[in-house]
Each structure stands twice: as structure tokens, then as C-alpha cells.
Amino acid sequence: MKLSKTALLALTTLLLVGGAAMVIAMTMGLPRQDPYVQAVLTLRGDSKRGKVIFENNCSACHGQLGKGEVGPNLEGVASRRTDEVLIHQVVSGKTPPMPRFELSDQQMADLLGHMKKL
Ligand code: HEC
Incomplete structure (x- = not known):
């Protein structure tokens, strides 16, 4: 089969646009479809264990009670942000x-449980 120049050009454009769309979708991280987020959300978090994780990893910046130091006050943060956004905030490293x-998965679920109590 002999492809015309126009057909070849159209095909190339289609492939390029498709590829670019895929790369954009991947780099945006689409938290809702992330398998890690999905796994965390199927678990029941233990907020008592989450509190320990918070005190060990987060309190230096957010304060022992989450009222903020270098990092912002996290009181009521779960009412302002979805679970997906909170998980993404912790594991993505997108906001130095x-x-x-x-x-x-379990540690993240526990931590999420604690964040909901702040
Ligand atoms: C080195 C300091 C530091 C540490 C450690 C740290 N954070 Fe943060 N955190 C920040 C800063 C700064 C921001 C604000 C980022 C921005 O939006 O620019 C932030 C933002 C957040 C937010 C978003 C708040 C909002 O209103 O959207 C959440 C939730 C959060 N941190 C949770 C945590 C948790 C949970 C941990 C521990 C696992 C943690 N942080 C550890 C500094 C820190």
C-alpha cells in the first residue's frame, strides 16, 4: 500500500498529539487514579498510630499539635482538602x-486518620 503524503502527515500528527497527551497525564499524577492512593483509601487508619507517625515526621514543621511552625497550621485541614490531596501532599514532595x-499503605492510612482529627 502506498500512503499519500497528506495521510502520512496526518498519521504522524496524530501519534505526536497522542503521545504528548499521555506524557501530560502521567506527569500530572492524577491522584484519584493512583494505585497507592487507592490502596490507602481501602484501609482503616488507626489515628493513634498516625499520631506517633506525625510526631516523628511532621511535628518539627507543623508543631506537635499541628498548629503550625515552619509549615502551615493543619487544624481542620481534612475539611478543606480531600483525602486524595492530603495523601498526595505527603508523598509527592511537590511543595518544598x-x-x-x-x-x-497502612502508615499513610494511619496518618490520614490522625490528620482528620487535627
Ligand atoms: C520541612 C518541614 C516540613 C515537614 C517535615 C512536613 N511539612 Fe507539611 N508542609 C510544610 C510546608 C512549608 C507546607 C506548605 C507548602 C506549600 O503549600 O507551599 C506544608 C504543607 C502541608 C500540608 C498542606 C496544608 C494545606 O493547607 O493544604 C499538609 C496536609 C501537610 N503539610 C502535612 C504534613 C505531614 C502529614 C507531614 C509529615 C508526614 C509533613 N507535612 C511534614 C513543611 C513541612
Whole structure:
């Protein structure tokens, strides 16, 4: 089969646009579809264990009670942000100086449970 120049051009454009769209979707992180977020949200968080995780990892910046130091006050943060956004905030490292945390699914669920009580 012999492709015309126009058909070839149209095909190339289609491939390029498709590829670019895929890269954009991937780099945006689409938190809702993230398998890690999904896994965390299926678990029941233990806020008591979450409190310990918070005191060890977060209190230096957000204060022991989450009222804020270097980092913002987190009181009532769960009423302002969705679970997906909160999880993303902790594991993405997208807002320096807040570091990117590597927590197991269960640890993240526990921490989320604690954040909901702040
Ligand atoms: C090195 C200091 C630092 C540490 C440690 C830190 N944070 Fe942060 N955090 C920040 C800063 C600064 C911001 C504001 C980021 C921005 O939006 O520019 C922030 C923002 C947040 C927000 C978003 C608040 C909002 O109103 O949207 C949440 C939630 C949060 N941190 C939770 C945590 C948790 C949970 C931990 C521990 C696992 C943690 N942070 C550890 C500095 C820190």
C-alpha cells in the first residue's frame, strides 16, 4: 500500500498529539487514579498510630499539635482538602521545603486518620 503524503502527515500528527497527551497525564499524577492512593483509601487508619507517625515526621514543621511552625497550621485541614490531596501532599514532595515521605499503605492510612482529627 502506498500512503499519500497528506495521510502520512496526518498519521504522524496524530501519534505526536497522542503521545504528548499521555506524557501530560502521567506527569500530572492524577491522584484519584493512583494505585497507592487507592490502596490507602481501602484501609482503616488507626489515628493513634498516625499520631506517633506525625510526631516523628511532621511535628518539627507543623508543631506537635499541628498548629503550625515552619509549615502551615493543619487544624481542620481534612475539611478543606480531600483525602486524595492530603495523601498526595505527603508523598509527592511537590511543595518544598516539605519533603517527600515514603510511607507504607497502612502508615499513610494511619496518618490520614490522625490528620482528620487535627
Ligand atoms: C520541612 C518541614 C516540613 C515537614 C517535615 C512536613 N511539612 Fe507539611 N508542609 C510544610 C510546608 C512549608 C507546607 C506548605 C507548602 C506549600 O503549600 O507551599 C506544608 C504543607 C502541608 C500540608 C498542606 C496544608 C494545606 O493547607 O493544604 C499538609 C496536609 C501537610 N503539610 C502535612 C504534613 C505531614 C502529614 C507531614 C509529615 C508526614 C509533613 N507535612 C511534614 C513543611 C513541612
